[in-house]
Amino acid sequence: MTTHTTRGTAGCGSGPPTDARTWRRCRLLEAGFQESLADAVAADPLFDLHVLLQLLDRGCPPELAVRITAPSPGEVVR
Template identity: 65%
Template structure:
């Protein structure tokens, strides 16, 4: 996926432009380990807001992912 950055944000250290990078960035800021953040960020079936809300309330990231994980029906091809 090619990401075209607006001229004003190049090299400024601002937030990522593409959605997957933005999701990963938010998860890392919330304390998710890198590998878990990568997995969750790349799967749009995870509700990022629900995950962050659980973690904000004290739920460990790995448990929050298990709680919010897509149902088996959603995972079937």
């Protein structure tokens, strides 16, 4: 996985995030997601963040990567 860095992403530059949602959001912002999309994906634990980032590393735009990896309707967290 490629490490992407973006300076100035809110809440991501002042040390390690303290919760999983913030960590997920920071990784998505660093990878180039717009804030609103990063917030929505980070809040949904059914999205596999590693798969999303792998798609981005292969040149897939963030919006398409989210569509490809979107959870099925009715899917639940176990």
